[in-house]
Amino acid sequence: MIHPFPDRSAMASRALGRFGTAGSGPTIITVGGMHGNEPAGVIAIRSVLHYLAQNQPEFRGQIFGLTGNMKALKAGSRFLSHDLNRIWTSPDELPSDCRDLGEEREELEGLHQEITAILNEVRGPVILLDLHTTSAEGSPFMMVDDSQNIDEYKNYFPIPIITGLIDRLRGTLVHFMVHHGHRAVVFEGGQHEKISTLENMIGAIWILLVKLGCIPAHLVPEFDYFKQRLTADALGLPEILDVFYRHPVQADDQFEMEPGYFNFDFVRMGEILGHDKHGLIRAPQDARILMPLYQGQGNDGFFLGTEMTLSDWAIAETDLANA
Ligand SMILES: [Zn+2]
Structure with a gap:
């Protein structure tokens, strides 16, 4: 077990960075820490953006990194007064219709503002990757809402895909994106505090970037390792769990x-x-x-x-x- 983010004050920024050139390919929005007890997503995004900034590889499209619930991350709890991933309930009116959300009002407004600014700026296809972890142990998996193309996501990651679940929840960030005509997927990387979870998440971001044609696999550090990890973890698991x-x-x-x-x-x-x-x-x-x-x-x-x-x-x- 590790505590991958001892310095929680370093979580204090909503925009984690961006890389790539507008109009040159797809736009990928990565979000980590929608739940404050799940810091691994933020660390994974930072790690990938840091590598890109340092090495400046050829890159088609753009990747953005955003932090979800900054106050809850600082506190180390899932949320303070409302679950940030259950309050995107009025997609057309956000953020005006978010009274009574307590501490999470500012978080919802802040994240909504960043996402809207990106969507207003970019052209072409957009996909949002929402990175989460679970309190139980187990292999990584992904979740999409049932209106999306399952085959396409199976092609992205060699891990089980969960259907029927997001549709049982209200007000998720995925719902908001899909409502606005974009693609969105949740990646659950494993148990909150395991180092393997962090590796799974870094791998998931790289794999998505390669599959979308943003970067060739040979320019990604340890690409085969990341891919083999996910494939091995998913051995014996169902292709789809409905x-x-x-x-x-x-x-x-x-x-x-x-x-x-x-x-x-x-x-x-x-x-x-x-x-x-x-x-x-x-x-x-x-x-x-x-x-x-x-x-x-x-x-x-x-x-x-x-x-x-x-x-x-x-x-x-x-x-x-x-x-
Ligand atoms: Zn979560």
Whole structure:
């Protein structure tokens, strides 16, 4: 276990930097630290931007780095009064309609302002990469909202893709971007404080830049290492996990997860997964578990999903279109 960011005052900047030339290719917006107990994303973005600035490689397009919840990062907690990744609820009116958000009002307005400025400045395709970590251990995965092209994202990263989950949440940054016609993906790099998580995140940024044609692979430091890491971590995991269940948690529920669950672990119908003031909480059916809550803050106890292959997904989509 590491504490990768001992000096939290260094998190105090919203804009982490940019690299590339306007109009020369796609725009990639990377965001780290939407949750204040997840500093690894900020460090990963800084690391990539630092390398680019030092080495000035040939580069098509532009990459921007932004910090999410600066106040919560300083405090080392997920959020102060509101989860910054659940309050992008009125995409057309932001930031005027964000009364009563307490400490997070300034964070929402600040991040919204930076993103809007970038979107107003750039031309051509934009993709946002939102970097997160989880309280449970387990392999990295990505999440998209169901309206996006799954095949395209599978092509970016050799790791499981989670569908059906973002659509169960309200007010995420991904929703905001998709609502405005842009692409957006969440990358979950692993457990909050592991060094491997940080490497996964740095790798994810580089892989995305290579896949989008911004930089050739041979100019990326340790590209094969990063790619092999992710591929090896995902061995034996489903191509797609389609989430069908979310266990909601209220602040006064006294929710406690049973110890020892990792992301993607199998659970059996009836298995005791946790308890709260109402009693035991059991799995409603056989499934794989995702993001079991092992930290004080958060409104999602755990998620359950069914594994699918890419061809299952294509068939389901066709059935839906024909229905
Ligand atoms: Zn997060």
